[in-house]
Amino acid sequence: MVHNVAVIGAGRIGRIHAGNAKADPRIALRYIVDPVAHAAEELAAATGASVASVDDVLDDPSVTGVVVASSTGTHLEFSMAAIKAGKAVFCEKPLDLDLAKARSAASTLDAGDARLFLGFNRRFDHNFQRLRDRIRSGEMGPLETLHIISHDPSPPPIDYVRVSGGMFKDMTIHDFDMARWLLGEDPVEVYAAAAAIVDPAIGRAGDVDTAKTLLRTQSGKICVISNSRRSGYGYDQRIEAFCAKGLVRANNVLSSTVEAWSENGPRGDPLQNFFLDRYAGAYRAEMAHFADILDGAEPLIGYHDGIAALAIAEAAMESHLGSGVVRI
Ligand SMILES: NC(=O)c1ccc[n+]([C@@H]2O[C@H](COP(=O)([O-])OP(=O)(O)OC[C@H]3O[C@@H](n4cnc5c(N)ncnc54)[C@H](O)[C@@H]3O)[C@@H](O)[C@H]2O)c1
Numbered sequence: 001m002v003h004n005v006a007v008i009g010a011g012r013i014g015r016i017h018a019g020n021a022k023a024d025p026r027i028a029l030r031y032i033v034d035p036v037a038h039a040a041e042e043l044a045a046a047t048g049a050s051v052a053s054v055d056d057v058l059d060d061p062s063v064t065g066v067v068v069a070s071s072t073g074t075h076l077e078f079s080m081a082a083i084k085a086g087k088a089v090f091c092e093k094p095l096d097l098d099l100a101k102a103r104s105a106a107s108t109l110d111a112g113d114a115r116l117f118l119g120f121n122r123r124f125d126h127n128f129q130r131l132r133d134r135i136r137s138g139e140m141g142p143l144e145t146l147h148i149i150s151h152d153p154s155p156p157p158i159d160y161v162r163v164s165g166g167m168f169k170d171m172t173i174h175d176f177d178m179a180r181w182l183l184g185e186d187p188v189e190v191y192a193a194a195a196a197i198v199d200p201a202i203g204r205a206g207d208v209d210t211a212k213t214l215l216r217t218q219s220g221k222i223c224v225i226s227n228s229r230r231s232g233y234g235y236d237q238r239i240e241a242f243c244a245k246g247l248v249r250a251n252n253v254l255s256s257t258v259e260a261w262s263e264n265g266p267r268g269d270p271l272q273n274f275f276l277d278r279y280a281g282a283y284r285a286e287m288a289h290f291a292d293i294l295d296g297a298e299p300l301i302g303y304h305d306g307i308a309a310l311a312i313a314e315a316a317m318e319s320h321l322g323s324g325v326v327r328i
Contacts, residue, residue, distance in 0.1 A: 003028065006057040118306045122178055124281075131248055142243060148225045150175050202229065235272055
């Protein structure tokens with residue numbers, strides 16, 4: 001069966017999701033919504049969809065799925081409206097900028113018949129899926145500590161920073177979700193040291209661009225997350241899991257496996273540039289999972305995952321602002 005879907009938000013990630021929706025044989029992309037007319041029109045023209053308003057989408061009973069890929073401050077409102085209209089929702093991270101507000105949406109978003117899929121795309125990356133499978137197989141013994149490295153090549157535009165909710169809710173939230181997914185437990189303690197080292201404009205906007213965050217779970221597992229908004233050498237996405245009998249590690253994905261060896265040593269190809277390249281396959285897999293949901297499957301990532309990651313992000317912010325170790 002082919003499902004009619006709308007994409008709200010025609011920015012960087014909206015364009016990716018619209019392209020993947022168009023390419024998925026189980027999805028017919030009907031509408032693009034964005035108040036920036038040229039953004040909506042260009043994406044509609046590129047995908048064969050029509051430009052519409054949110055109300056048009058919600059009022060059209062033939063639309064059964066809505067992708068919320070607009071700015072973060074709109075996620076909760078659009079997800080709630082779409083679920084109340086009986087649509088399945090694929091909502092980008094984070095669920096909202098405010099934990100208390102996100103929690104107050106439980107009666108709608110966590111209702112028995114609500115279908116909310118939250119876009120923590122890294123869970124759909126085949127490298128990290130393999131990493132998790134090998135940790136969980138037990139071949140290396142129990143997991144003891146985890147090291148997640150997540151460094152962006154360069155900072156986002158300052159206009160994006162201002163509406164992003166800050167680095168912990170915008171960027172580290174992916175790593176908080178990866179930590180929960182790989183540790184198999186929620187952290188109970190959070191400590192964060194952060195600063196605006198890379199770009200003073202980020203500091204003036206009230207945000208940070210560099211952080212080390214430490215998580216500790218109830219059973220005693222420890223996770224360190226390293227973030228920077230500027231690596232200078234590409235999109236650095238590595239994870240190391242230390243286990244009782246050894247190490248399981250996911251390395252960066254390079255543009256190719258080719259190396260040139262000289263008297264200066266080996267030189268490989270660059271790291272994949274940024275998230276649009278590094279996670280292209282994961283975004284396609286997310287859209288295929290949304291088609292599964294439209295076919296009746298349960299979302300693999302839902303409301304509770306969005307709340308848990310947001311709670312860690314707020315605790316990290318509190319810790320950075322001077323509260324030391326914060327208990328969740
Ligand atoms: N999962 C990922 O890898 C990933 C990557 C990038 C962004 N994101 C998330 O996706 C969201 C969008 O990020 P982006 O990088 O595409 O930002 P962006 O600024 O490029 O695009 C956001 C778009 O939303 C539109 N928009 C704003 N208010 C709207 C409204 N009321 N109705 C409809 N459209 C509206 C804007 O006009 C803009 O075109 C953010 O919440 C971000 O956290 C997720």
